[in-house]
Amino acid sequence: MSCEIIVKLGNRLREELVETCRRRLPNEACGVVYGYRTADELIPDGFAWIRNVAPNAEEAFAFDPGEWIAACYEAQKNQRLIVGVFHSHPIGANAPSKRDEQSLVPWDSYWIIGFAGSDGDIAVYRHTEQGWVSLPLVPA
């Protein structure tokens, strides 16, 4: 029995997120997604890009610790919730990689922007006891 959560993603936010990741190519981009949640909907309303300090940034990501803390304070100050984290796959699809599986932390949602195609394609996942579950994306 799974209770499915729908992600309502506005066009503008989608484009900004893809563009932010595109500008960091060939490196992976990463950050947090702000928004709110109801019982069956996840509604993102913004994001914060966080510098990727992974030494092998073309194939991994690690949040800059200072910027990560700043993003959390910023959220708290503005009474916003961090509903997920995002990162990009510069040359890969938007499916979770082996590394993603290993570096798992309990977030509400994981956003992966894949650039296997030229356009940048967003997928949103939750990690459950059954593994990765892809969440349906609908226009806001």
Ligand SMILES: [Zn+2]
């Ligand atoms: Zn990944």
